Structure formats: structure tokens, C-alpha cells
Amino acid sequence: MEPGEIHALLGENGAGKSTLMNVLYGLYQPDEGEILVDGKPLQPRGPADAIAAGIGMVHQHFMLVPVLTVAENVMLGAEQVRGGMLGFLDRRRARREVAEVSTRYNLQVDPDAIIEDLPVGIQQRVEIVKALTRDVDLLILDEPTAVLTPQETEELLTVMRELKAAGRSIVFITHKLGEVKAIADRVTVIRRGRTVGTATPEASRDELAALMVGRTVRLTVDKEPATPGEPVLELSGLVVDDDRQVRAVDGVDLTVRAGEVLGIAGVQGNGQTELVEAVMGLRPLLAGSVRLGGERIDDRSTKEILRAGVGYVPEDRSVDGLVKELSIAENLVLDLYDRPPFGRGLALRPDAIKKSARERIAQFDVRTPSAEAAVGTLSGGNQQKVIVARELSRPLKLLIAAQPTRGVDVGSIEFIHSRVIHERDAGTAVLLVSSELDEVIGLADRIAVMYRGRIIGIVGPDTAREEIGLLMAGITPDPADAGANGATAGTDGGAPSPSGPGSEDEA
Amino acid sequence: MSTMAVDDVAVSPVNEGFWTRARKAGLVLTVLGLLAVLLFTALAASEPARFTLSEDASGAALKINGTVGAALFGAVALAAGVAILAGLPKRWFTLVLGVGLVGFVVSFLCWQVSTAPAGQNFMPLVNIVRGTFILALPLIFGSLAGVLCERSGVVNVAIEGQLLMGAFSGALFGSLSGNLWVGLIAAAIGGTFISLLLAVFAIRYLVDQVVMGIVLNLLAVGITGFLYERLMQPDPAKYNSAPHFSNWEIPLLSEIPVLGPALFAGNIFLYLGLLLVLVIHIALFRTRWGLRTRSVGEHPTAADTLGVRVLRLRYRNVLLAGAVAGIGGASYTLALFSFTKNMIGGKGFIALAALIFGRWSPTGALLAALFFGFADQLATYLSAINSSIPSQFLAMLPYLATILAVAGLVGRVRAPAADGKPYIKG
Numbered sequence: 032m033e034p035g036e037i038h039a040l041l042g043e044n045g046a047g048k049s050t051l052m053n054v055l056y057g058l059y060q061p062d063e064g065e066i067l068v069d070g071k072p073l074q075p076r077g078p079a080d081a082i083a084a085g086i087g088m089v090h091q092h093f094m095l096v097p098v099l100t101v102a103e104n105v106m107l108g109a110e111q112v113r114g115g116m117l118g119f120l121d122r123r124r125a126r127r128e129v130a131e132v133s134t135r136y137n138l139q140v141d142p143d144a145i146i147e148d149l150p151v152g153i154q155q156r157v158e159i160v161k162a163l164t165r166d167v168d169l170l171i172l173d174e175p176t177a178v179l180t181p182q183e184t185e186e187l188l189t190v191m192r193e194l195k196a197a198g199r200s201i202v203f204i205t206h207k208l209g210e211v212k213a214i215a216d217r218v219t220v221i222r223r224g225r226t227v228g229t230a231t232p233e234a235s236r237d238e239l240a241a242l243m244v245g246r247t248v249r250l251t252v253d254k255e256p257a258t259p260g261e262p263v264l265e266l267s268g269l270v271v272d273d274d275r276q277v278r279a280v281d282g283v284d285l286t287v288r289a290g291e292v293l294g295i296a297g298v299q300g301n302g303q304t305e306l307v308e309a310v311m312g313l314r315p316l317l318a319g320s321v322r323l324g325g326e327r328i329d330d331r332s333t334k335e336i337l338r339a340g341v342g343y344v345p346e347d348r349s350v351d352g353l354v355k356e357l358s359i360a361e362n363l364v365l366d367l368y369d370r371p372p373f374g375r376g377l378a379l380r381p382d383a384i385k386k387s388a389r390e391r392i393a394q395f396d397v398r399t400p401s402a403e404a405a406v407g408t409l410s411g412g413n414q415q416k417v418i419v420a421r422e423l424s425r426p427l428k429l430l431i432a433a434q435p436t437r438g439v440d441v442g443s444i445e446f447i448h449s450r451v452i453h454e455r456d457a458g459t460a461v462l463l464v465s466s467e468l469d470e471v472i473g474l475a476d477r478i479a480v481m482y483r484g485r486i487i488g489i490v491g492p493d494t495a496r497e498e499i500g501l502l503m504a505g506i507t508p509d510p511a512d513a514g515a516n517g518a519t520a521g522t523d524g525g526a527p528s529p530s531g532p533g534s535e536d537e538a
Numbered sequence: 539m540s541t542m543a544v545d546d547v548a549v550s551p552v553n554e555g556f557w558t559r560a561r562k563a564g565l566v567l568t569v570l571g572l573l574a575v576l577l578f579t580a581l582a583a584s585e586p587a588r589f590t591l592s593e594d595a596s597g598a599a600l601k602i603n604g605t606v607g608a609a610l611f612g613a614v615a616l617a618a619g620v621a622i623l624a625g626l627p628k629r630w631f632t633l634v635l636g637v638g639l640v641g642f643v644v645s646f647l648c649w650q651v652s653t654a655p656a657g658q659n660f661m662p663l664v665n666i667v668r669g670t671f672i673l674a675l676p677l678i679f680g681s682l683a684g685v686l687c688e689r690s691g692v693v694n695v696a697i698e699g700q701l702l703m704g705a706f707s708g709a710l711f712g713s714l715s716g717n718l719w720v721g722l723i724a725a726a727i728g729g730t731f732i733s734l735l736l737a738v739f740a741i742r743y744l745v746d747q748v749v750m751g752i753v754l755n756l757l758a759v760g761i762t763g764f765l766y767e768r769l770m771q772p773d774p775a776k777y778n779s780a781p782h783f784s785n786w787e788i789p790l791l792s793e794i795p796v797l798g799p800a801l802f803a804g805n806i807f808l809y810l811g812l813l814l815v816l817v818i819h820i821a822l823f824r825t826r827w828g829l830r831t832r833s834v835g836e837h838p839t840a841a842d843t844l845g846v847r848v849l850r851l852r853y854r855n856v857l858l859a860g861a862v863a864g865i866g867g868a869s870y871t872l873a874l875f876s877f878t879k880n881m882i883g884g885k886g887f888i889a890l891a892a893l894i895f896g897r898w899s900p901t902g903a904l905l906a907a908l909f910f911g912f913a914d915q916l917a918t919y920l921s922a923i924n925s926s927i928p929s930q931f932l933a934m935l936p937y938l939a940t941i942l943a944v945a946g947l948v949g950r951v952r953a954p955a956a957d958g959k960p961y962i963k964g
Contacts, residue, residue, distance in 0.1 A: 056843070088843070094837070094839060095840055096836045096840055098955075099832065107830065112825070119825050120826060
């Protein structure tokens with residue numbers, strides 16, 4: 032890092048950007064390697080050391096105490112006090128300091144405002160002021176624009192330019208290419224915890240996108256060409272908000288046919304999560320409809336949707352997919368515990384549950400000492416296999432798999448992929464959402480690219496990955512291409528055929 | 539500076555249309571006023587009700603005809619209630635509400651005192667005020683211990699145990715040494731012992747803080763009960779006869795009518811308790827320690843990223859809380875009584891209620907503690923004059939008020955955000 036430089040750290044979610052910066056800021060300890068500041072090695076044992084070395088950080092989730100004032104937040108940890116041991120706060124000085132920094136960098140904040148009353152953009156400003164009053168030379172901004180509106184983002188970029196003019200260096204963590212091109216002097220791309228390249232912002236967007244998404248060996252999946260049948264899932268005009276009441280899905284029309292895999296590609300945070308949750312009845316629709324086999328299901332409960340023949344592999348297995356403290360056997364019947372053969376009346380039938388668990392553990396190659404082990408004790412790959420086993424053990428019309436192989440070892444990835452294809456060949460419609468482009472290209476028969484809540488293009492799996500990368504960055508090369516809502520019908524892939532437990536024998 | 543106000547623990551206004559929080563309070567007050575004007579006045583006897591400015595029937599007194607008084611003060615409460623209902627400016631709300639409530643209470647007293655048997659139809663105000671403070675004292679210490687703990691993010695359900703342990707070790711070591719100050723220090727250490735256990739299990743081992751608090755209360759009852767039966771009962775002269783602090787009259791101030799003899803002729807615990815309220819309030823809102831405590835109680839991760847050592851601060855505050863509660867326990871055994879089994883009798887839990895009623899602020903806790911103390915004292919007084927109202931019913935009222943308060947009548951009560959949540963780094 033040079034003084035007065037804005038260095039962008041670009042990478043997918045989970046690539047290790049934030050972890051790297053947390054090490055630099057002293058929140059995590061490095062296992063190996065060293066950090067040099069002004070030529071001297073730095074081993075921050077905690078944030079206090081990092082601050083002393085002139086490093087400041089604005090975290091992705093703000094580190095502000097909501098009920099305190101701006102001035103109190105700014106002075107916390109570095110309080111100016113009077114009265115010696117008694118330590119009375121010198122509020123006047125704190126206010127003056129805030130005002131000083133505010134005017135010098137044109138960051139208007141009211142020192143006496145309570146944090147929780149301020150909009151997010153201003154809160155971020157307080158974070159920056161907080162770092163600047165600590166006299167930092169290097170400011171780390173961790174995904175600063177993730178929570179901002181476009182206008183607030185513009186303002187932030189202006190502030191960054193001013194800081195740069197004042198000789199401060201900035202590390203700017205992001206996965207948004209546009210911002211990188213707008214502001215960065217240098218770009219380092221990180222992928223799976225490694226630096227995969229350094230570039231200047233003059234590099235074209237697709238160059239950056241390619242670096243970011245990676246050119247690792249393509250995981251090939253053996254599969255026959257799809258034989259798509261009747262439409263199974265039909266989304267029309269879907270509009271959904273995220274938790275912050277910001278539009279996440281903005282008018283999506285999509286059709287998934289029996290016997291095909293529709294992959295949704297896109298940089299994370301472009302509405303994929305919300306789209307899937309809306310289909311599953313986990314998130315209210317603001318407009319539009321969801322049809323399963325021609326019938327509207329958007330007014331049904333999640334349980335009814337599951338019973339209607341939808342399998343769901345949620346994107347965060349530890350939060351939504353499994354109950355970690357429960358055993359594998361119990362997790363395997365979370366969807367069917369209340370009906371025969373697993374439950375009758377008010378009672379569970381442990382023998383049936385255990386028997387079916389043993390079958391499925393063998394069938395889905397779950398590596399575990401016993402069916403009674405708590406799911407939380409398994410490795411990520413085996414946990415994921417438990418979910419897949421559960422969801423594929425019902426007769427399905429539609430399988431929704433969100434990030435089905437995130438954080439999963441290569442062996443399990445292959446296994447899960449082959450299962451998905453097997454399900455497709457049995458006539459199930461598959462909706463695959465993944466931020467791993469390789470996975471989408473490897474599995475999907477059609478690829479829909481999602482950007483800012485919209486499907487901006489649907490392409491075939493043989494499309495050059497650079498082109499898909501461009502779409503993921505929001506660039507539509509040729510409107511004609513995007514209309515390829517194809518893989519057209521005609522061939523009858525057959526009606527959704529049930530595949531009950533034990534009907535598969537291929538691994 | 540605005541932070542001196544009680545409302546530092548934010549009270550968020552809720553938009554409810556016409557029925558704002560103020561109007562709801564006004565409605566309640568209006569109903570109380572009507573009750574006073576109609577019922578109390580009708581029941582009151584047309585006899586003089588005397589409020590003497592001394593400890594007995596003698597001396598100067600405020601005198602009013604029972605019926606007239608009940609009607610007059612009931613009308614005050616009614617007027618205040620109607621005024622609030624009509625939409626009073628916000629800055630007057632607290633004052634008018636206070637006046638209205640006092641009016642209701644005085645109207646009630648006029649009725650009660652005027653119907654008391656002959657020879658007893660007077661109320662000695664000095665006794666009432668002094669009794670209020672004496673009964674409130676353990677609550678004040680206890681709720682301050684709660685403030686210290688919970689403002690830094692550790693729930694303190696163990697106040698009861700800390701008070702009891704303080705009372706016990708104060709009595710034991712006070713007796714053994716025959717020295718008041720040794721007893722006082724031992725009491726502080728006794729309370730600290732209980733809070734050390736709380737700190738280690740809650741902060742280091744992440745045990746559920748509420749469960750831990752309850753267990754510690756039982757532990758304190760067990761330990762002190764055992765030692766009481768083994769040591770104190772067989773040989774009370776040696777183990778359970780601690781000297782008591784005498785009352786210190788503060789010159790001049792103790793001459794003030796009513797308040798003087800009640801407030802400025804008390805023992806060291808009374809002065810210490812009031813001083814601590816002031817000191818902790820100022821420290822919490824004006825010093826570096828206070829800012830860090832509040833930050834750690836609200837958002838420990840934020841404090842950590844700024845170099846504040848979260849766990850160390852929590853340890854320190856929890857231990858300090860134990861010392862404060864320990865001294866509070868000694869206000870029994872080093873000033874009033876000798877130790878008896880389970881002598882705190884639930885005051886620690888009432889202190890917890892005072893803490894919540896007072897919105898986690900030292901001054902708020904003081905006012906809440908005095909409110910509980912007054913209700914307690916009033917119940918005692920009324921049973922002494924053979925009131926028609928069962929004293930148990932009165933003794934219940936403060937807790938009913940607490941439930942109403944917590945349910946939203948005095949605004950949404952919000953605990954420090956990280957209260958009860960263990961902090962795990964990374």
C-alpha cells in the first residue's frame with residue numbers, strides 16, 4: 032500500500048477478504064505470515080495495537096452503540112478525560128474534535144445526535160469520523176456500499192476521494208465492479224483465500240469478473256442432454272423485499288420445466304436468496320404469482336408447499352437446514368415426522384425412523400459413526416448430504432437447491448451433483464442457485480443470470496464464461512441474446528415421476 | 539447535559555394515535571381521582587385527620603376534616619387526570635402526574651386517618667418518612683448492585699444472595715472482632731464472594747446468568763443457614779452479637795421539620811446509600827468508566843473493536859456490585875438486628891423490580907425503592923390503626939404497580955441491549 036492510494040480488494044463472498052482485514056485489525060490472530068507497516072513487522076494482539084499502528088477499520092456491520100450519541104461513540108476507547116483518576120469525560124473537547132474532522136473532510140454529522148436515530152449512510156459517516164479522529168493512515172472499508180443507497184454510495188465515493196487527497200490510504204473491500212472502476216487505484220482479486228491477481232482499474236470489467244470468478248478446473252458432471260417437459264414452476268412478476276424493506280426481487284418471470292436444471296447465476300446479494308425464500312413461502316410476495324404444476328402456491332404455507340412436492344436445500348445449512356443438536360435420524364424426518372410410517376397420532380415411531388435413517392445413510396454415503404450422532408458433529412459435506420438425503424426421499428415435482436455445495440469437500444460435491452442430475456433425469460424440475468459459476472455451468476441446462484433483483488439474461492450452458500461474467504456484472508452485451516428463454520418445450524420429458532425413498536440405486 | 543436525565547435508557551415513543559402513553563396514564567389517574575372523590579369522601583368520617591410533624595401525637599400538626607380532605611385531594615387527583623387527558627404539554631406531564639398521584643394518596647389517608655379509633659386518628663409523619671427510608675435502604679443498595687452489573691451486560695439475579703451473604707458476614711466478623719468497621723468490610727467481601735461466583739460462571743464459563751443467579755441465591759441461603767445453626771444459635775454471644783452503628787445527627791440539617799429527624803439523624807448506611815446513588819449516577823453518565831460500562835452493556839463488540847477490554851470491565855463491575863450489595867446486607871446486621879436465618883426475605887428480588895421500575899438508572903432505582911418502602915411502611919401503619927383495608931392488600935399494591943409499569947404505563951422499559959448475553963470474542 033502506498034500513501035494516498037485507494038486499493039480495492041475484490042472477491043466473491045467467502046473469498047477471505049474480511050478475514051484478511053480482521054487479521055490486520057487485530058481481531059483474529061494469523062496462523063502464519065507477517066504484516067509489515069512502514070517496513071516494521073506488526074503483530075496486532077488486539078484492535079488497540081492496530082489503532083496505535085495507524086490502522087482504522089469500518090466494519091461491514093457498524094460498530095456503533097445505538098443508544099449513545101455520536102460524540103460518545105467517537106470518543107469511546109480513546110476518551111479525553113479531566114480529573115485524573117476520576118476520569119471525567121471531556122465532552123466539549125470530544126464535540127470539538129468531531130466538528131473538526133467533520134469540516135475538514137466534509138463529513139457532516141451532529142455530535143449530539145443519538146446513533147439509532149440516524150440513517151445508515153450517516154451512521155457510516157460516524158464510523159469514518161471515528162476512525163479519522165484516531166489519526167489513522169490506513170483506513171479499511173469492509174463492503175461499505177453493501178448497505179447504502181446509490182446516492183449514499185456516491186457521497187461515500189466523494190468522501191473517499193477527499194481522504195485520498197489528504198494523503199490517507201484506503202483499503203476498499205467490495206464485490207461490486209462498478210465501484211472499483213470508479214474509485215480504485217489498484218485492484219487485488221482474492222479467490223478462496225488466495226491472491227489470484229492484481230490489476231489496474233483500467234482492466235476491463237470482464238477481465239476483473241473472470242479473475243474474481245476464477246478459471247479453476249471446471250468440475251465436470253457427466254450428464255445426458257436434458258429432455259425438458261411440462262412447465263413445473265412458473266414465476267411471474269415476482270416482487271420481494273429483503274429484511275430491510277429494500278426491493279430485492281424486482282419483477283422476475285421464470286419457468287422451470289420438468290426434467291431440466293435451471294441454474295441461477297449471479298453475484299451474491301442480487302436477490303437470489305429472497306427469490307428462493309419467496310417461492311418457499313418463507314417471505315411475503317409484494318406482487319406476482321408462483322405456480323407449481325399450474326396451481327398457485329403463493330398463498331400456501333411452507334409446509335403445504337413442501338407437501339405439494341417441493342424439495343428444498345436451503346443456502347445456509349446450519350441455520351435453516353438442520354437442527355444441529357438433534358441426531359441424524361431425527362434430522363432425516365424433520366419433514367415427515369408427523370405422518371406414517373414415522374409418526375402416528377401423537378407418537379413418533381422410533382423403529383421406523385431408525386430403519387429408514389440407516390438405509391439413507393448407506394444410500395447417500397453419509398460418513399458417520401451412527402444414525403444417533405448429533406448432526407452438528409458431522410463435517411460440512413456430510414451435513415449437506417443429510418439434507419439432500421432428506422429432501423430427495425420424498426416424491427418431488429420440484430427441487431430447489433440453494434448453494435448446495437457451499438463449504439463442502441470435493442468428494443461430497445461430486446456426489447451431490449450426481450444426485451441432482453439423477454433427480455433431473457427422473458423428471459423433476461430443478462432450480463439451482465449458486466454463486467459458484469462453475470457449478471452453475473456444470474449442472475444447468477439453462478442459466479438465468481440475476482442482477483439487482485432481475486433476470487437480465489438466460490443463456491445456454493455452453494456460453495463462454497466471460498460472457499456470463501459480464502452479465503453477472505450487469506452488462507447485457509446484446510439484447511437479442513437475452514431473449515433466449517429457450518431450451519424450448521416440445522420434447523416430452525414425461526410428467527414428474529415420483530422417486531420415493533430407495534428408488535435410486537446409483538451413487 | 540442531557541445525559542443526566544433518567545431517560546438515558548431510551549424510552550421510545552410509540553405512535554398510538556389518540557391514546558398516547560400520557561393519555562393512558564391520564565385515564566388511570568382520572569379513574570383514581572373519581573374513586574377518591576366518590577368513594578373515599580363517602581367513607582371518610584367528618585372528624586379531624588391530623589398529620590403530626592413528630593414521632594407521636596404531640597407537637598405541631600397539619601389538621602383537616604376527614605371528609606373535606608378526602609374530597610379536596612381527590613379533586614386534585616381528578617383535575618390532574620383530566621388535565622392530562624385533555625392533552626397537556628409534554629414538559630408538564632411528569633409534574634402533573636406526580637401531583638395527581640400525591641393527591642390520590644393524601645385523599646386516601648384523610649379517609650383512613652379520620653376513621654381511625656379515637657386517640658389514634660393521627661399520622662406521625664416523621665415515623666412514616668423515616669420508616670420509608672429504613673425499609674427502602676436494602677432495596678437501594680440492592681438495585682445499585684443491579685445497575686452496576688446489568689449496565690455492563692451481566693444480569694444480576696443474585697442480589698438476594700449478595701445481600702444475605704453481606705448481612706451474615708457482617709454479623710459474624712463484626713461479632714468476632716467487636717469492631718464495626720471490620721464487620722462492614724467483611725460484609726462487602728461476603729457480597730463480593732457471591733458475585734465472584736456469578737462473574738466466573740457467567741463470564742468465563744458462559745452459564746446462563748439467570749439460572750446462575752437463582753442457584754447462587756439458594757447457595758447463600760444454604761451456607762448462611764448452615765453456619766447460623768452451627769455457630770450463631772449455640773453461641774450467639776460470640777458469633778451473633780455484632781455492635782451496631784449509632785445514629786449520627788447532622789447539625790443544622792437535622793433541625794429541618796419532618797425531613798430532618800427522618801433523613802439527617804440516620805445511621806451510616808442511610809448516608810452511604812444516598813451518597814452511592816449520587817456517585818454512581820455521576821460516574822455512569824459522566825466518566826470514562828461509565829461510558830465504557832454503558833457501551834459494553836449495549837454493544838460489546840463495538841467496544842472491543844475500540845480497544846475496550848470487555849471481559850475485564852465486566853468482572854470489575856460485577857465484583858463491585860457484590861461489594862455494594864454486601865454493605866446493603868450489613869445495614870440489617872450492623873445497625874438494626876442480629877442475624878437470623880434467611881433474614882433478607884426476598885428484598886433482593888424486590889430490588890430487582892426497583893431496578894427495572896427505575897429503568898436501570900441509579901436515581902430511578904432510588905425513587906422506585908422509596909416507592910416500595912413507602913408502600914411497605916403504609917401497610918404497617920394502617921394495620922396499627924386497625925384499618926378496614928387488609929394490610930396484605932396494601933402490601934401487594936407496589937408489585938401490581940411494577941407490573942403495570944413494566945407493561946408500558948411508564949413507557950417502554952428497555953434493558954441494556956447486551957444484558958445477559960455472554961461475550962465471546964471473534
